[in-house]
Amino acid sequence: MKSGPFDQYPTGLGFSYFYGFLAGETSQYNPRLYENTNPIEPPRKPEEGYHLTEDMADQAIKFIRANRALTPDRPFFIYFAPGGAHGPHHVHKEWADKYKGKFDMGWEKLRNITFEKQKAMGWIPNSTKLTPIDPTMVKWKEIPEEQRAFQLRLMEVYAGYLEHTDTQDGKVVEELERQGLFNNTLIIYVLGDNGASAEGIHGTIDELLAENALPSAYQQQMEVLNRDFGGLDALGSQHVDKMYHSSWAWALDTPFKSTKLVAAHFGGMRTPMVMSWPKVIKHDPTPRSQFHHVCDIAPTIYEAVGVQFPTRVEGAKQMPLDGVSMVYTWNNVSVKERKSAQYFEVMGSRGVYKDGWFASVFGPRIPWAEANETRMREWNPDTDVWELYDLTRDFSQAEDLAKEMPDQVAKMKQIFLMEATANKVLPIGAGLYTIYYHPEEGPHSPLTEWKLYEGLTRIAESNAPGFHSGQNSLATIDVEISANASGVLYCVGGTAGGFSVYMDNGYLYAEYMSTLLYRYIAKSTTPLQPGTRKIQVRLIFETTKGLGPPADLTLFVDGQQVGWVKVEKSIRLVFDASETFDVGMDLGSPVSLLYQNRTPFKFNGKINLLHVKYINGTSMHTWWCRLIRPTISLGQLLKLDRALLGPYVLPFFLVQSRRTSFIRL
Numbered sequence: 015m016k017s018g019p020f021d022q023y024p025t026g027l028g029f030s031y032f033y034g035f036l037a038g039e040t041s042q043y044n045p046r047l048y049e050n051t052n053p054i055e056p057p058r059k060p061e062e063g064y065h066l067t068e069d070m071a072d073q074a075i076k077f078i079r080a081n082r083a084l085t086p087d088r089p090f091f092i093y094f095a096p097g098g099a100h101g102p103h104h105v106h107k108e109w110a111d112k113y114k115g116k117f118d119m120g121w122e123k124l125r126n127i128t129f130e131k132q133k134a135m136g137w138i139p140n141s142t143k144l145t146p147i148d149p150t151m152v153k154w155k156e157i158p159e160e161q162r163a164f165q166l167r168l169m170e171v172y173a174g175y176l177e178h179t180d181t182q183d184g185k186v187v188e189e190l191e192r193q194g195l196f197n198n199t200l201i202i203y204v205l206g207d208n209g210a211s212a213e214g215i216h217g218t219i220d221e222l223l224a225e226n227a228l229p230s231a232y233q234q235q236m237e238v239l240n241r242d243f244g245g246l247d248a249l250g251s252q253h254v255d256k257m258y259h260s261s262w263a264w265a266l267d268t269p270f271k272s273t274k275l276v277a278a279h280f281g282g283m284r285t286p287m288v289m290s291w292p293k294v295i296k297h298d299p300t301p302r303s304q305f306h307h308v309c310d311i312a313p314t315i316y317e318a319v320g321v322q323f324p325t326r327v328e329g330a331k332q333m334p335l336d337g338v339s340m341v342y343t344w345n346n347v348s349v350k351e352r353k354s355a356q357y358f359e360v361m362g363s364r365g366v367y368k369d370g371w372f373a374s375v376f377g378p379r380i381p382w383a384e385a386n387e388t389r390m391r392e393w394n395p396d397t398d399v400w401e402l403y404d405l406t407r408d409f410s411q412a413e414d415l416a417k418e419m420p421d422q423v424a425k426m427k428q429i430f431l432m433e434a435t436a437n438k439v440l441p442i443g444a445g446l447y448t449i450y451y452h453p454e455e456g457p458h459s460p461l462t463e464w465k466l467y468e469g470l471t472r473i474a475e476s477n478a479p480g481f482h483s484g485q486n487s488l489a490t491i492d493v494e495i496s497a498n499a500s501g502v503l504y505c506v507g508g509t510a511g512g513f514s515v516y517m518d519n520g521y522l523y524a525e526y527m528s529t530l531l532y533r534y535i536a537k538s539t540t541p542l543q544p545g546t547r548k549i550q551v552r553l554i555f556e557t558t559k560g561l562g563p564p565a566d567l568t569l570f571v572d573g574q575q576v577g578w579v580k581v582e583k584s585i586r587l588v589f590d591a592s593e594t595f596d597v598g599m600d601l602g603s604p605v606s607l608l609y610q611n612r613t614p615f616k617f618n619g620k621i622n623l624l625h626v627k628y629i630n631g632t633s634m635h636t637w638w639c640r641l642i643r644p645t646i647s648l649g650q651l652l653k654l655d656r657a658l659l660g661p662y663v664l665p666f667f668l669v670q671s672r673r674t675s676f677i678r679l
Contacts (some may be wrong), residue, residue, distance in 0.1 A: 098179030109174030121152030214257030260382030373426030478595030501617030507589030
């Protein structure tokens with residue numbers, strides 16, 4: 015839904031034109047696209063061969079050609095940032111098949127092979143040590159034989175996806191050559207925004223399982239993959255949002271320790287960058303060793319094109335420009351480094367660089383393992399153990415010098431504090447606040463009640479009614495239906511997870527999908543009669559606390575209950591990072607398997623009004639306690655016939671007695 019303000023859109027931040035996606039982890043087959051500030055749908059369907067990265071390359075080429083045709087004297091700037099090879103790993107089967115058998119040796123041997131190739135190519139110093147696998151990581155020999163085909167296919171798909179992305183990048187470069195622009199074009203190619211991701215944990219068909227702290231097992235995933243999508247060949251398709259095993263991530267981060275989400279080790283942060291400008295930069299095969307960071311790219315461009323960074327823009331004073339230009343390294347491989355200090359921090363994991371030294375803290379999270387409740391609860395940044403590395407002699411951070419050089423550690427800690435203060439990093443670990451400790455305070459609309467109408471679509475999940483853990487709601491739909499009514503009434507999310515209320519052949523459905531592994535469907539017992547109907551959908555959670563508490567999902571038509579299902583595991587954080595809320599249809603990837611081949615499955619009746627509001631409420635389990643609240647004593651409660659009341663009474667009595675005075679003692 016187009017609704018401002020638009021000042022934080024790309025066109026509000028200096029770009030004259032934008033085509034692409036705004037939210038992370040968008041589908042490569044069903045992306046949530048924008049042109050400037052307008053939400054648009056992909057030009058073709060997945061069944062017609064559509065792929066986002068190909069589309070973005072085609073759009074970049076189109077932009078270059080238009081520039082040459084209409085304004086050949088005008089230089090251009092393109093920021094080409096495709097979703098590949100970020101998750102979800104989506105690529106057509108023929109690309110993944112090219113890598114069959116390439117990883118059968120497992121991740122430890124792959125890492126050894128990669129390390130030797132890096133040294134042979136001169137990409138890393140010959141003195142570099144290969145760091146060992148972390149004791150908490152899974153070794154290849156620990157993967158049961160029957161699970162290896164799954165783990166190997168996850169990696170094959172990623173490799174195909176990476177080559178496919180490189181190919182699209184190459185198409186853009188080839189267009190520059192075709193137009194005679196390549197020699198006088200500065201190209202800055204950054205491989206990624208971080209090290210390889212461990213968020214797949216043990217390998218997954220739905221990467222949001224880890225983000226929502228939902229349990230998953232190999233057998234459970236394979237059951238869903240085989241039953242619903244046809245087996246391993248579905249990996250890489252539009253139907254699953256797969257992510258490789260975290261130990262593959264470790265292998266991809268050779269020769270460093272750790273993975274994405276760790277700021278203490280370069281496995282989480284260091285990525286290759288290539289700069290090309292044949293007219294200005296003389297080619298040589300030696301990688302530059304000067305320490306630089308992504309914030310140094312903007313100063314490099316300013317210096318390269320001869321533009322002075324403005325101190326004021328439209329009268330507003332500008333913050334000082336971070337970073338140091340890298341132009342000085344272009345034609346002098348051994349020139350003295352000009353960047354003296356750089357901080358790093360992500361959710362409590364942190365590090366600081368200063369004149370060849372690097373000091374760091376691993377932090378409370380272990381990205382390649384399920385959340386450790388005790389570790390997270392007891393974490394205190396003041397008692398974190400610091401590490402220390404001399405990067406002038408230790409490229410891969412293989413030798414921790416902290417115990418040998420406590421004075422240098424103390425010095426580096428002070429430098430980090432100064433850098434963190436200057437860059438508004440404090441308090442340390444603030445990024446964990448909504449992601450882990452208080453997801454209910456994450457991005458959300460300030461509204462508690464909505465009146466929505468048919469055709470309102472592409473509303474960001476964070477601006478829409480919420481159906482996450484602990485958020486009780488009641489939706490009332492004033493609707494006109496015909497016989498065999500079909501279509502989506504409203505929905506949020508997509509293939510990775512979502513909530514959809516829809517009709518099919520006259521039956522009413524409400525489907526709550528807590529990722530691909532946990533799907534709960536309430537269905538009316540009989541088809542709805544044609545005419546004007548008042549449909550109500552009530553979602554009541556057992557508690558507002560905990561990770562993914564259960565909920566009662568109940569359907570009503572004209573005041574009568576017609577369907578119910580227990581949602582055993584709810585979504586605590588987000589259904590999908592990119593999919594949106596739609597009224598009257600399901601745009602993007604479909605929430606439900608029932609209508610996955612009929613998207614957008616537009617409702618064939620008329621929705622006069624959708625009214626959604628948050629409500630107070632209690633699930634059926636807690637109502638058992640409310641039923642006995644008037645004058646019962648603890649002694650009387652214990653004497654009650656447990657066969658009548660069932661096993662839930664005493665536990666819920668204890669919970670309620672702490673919060674209310676329902677029971678008199």
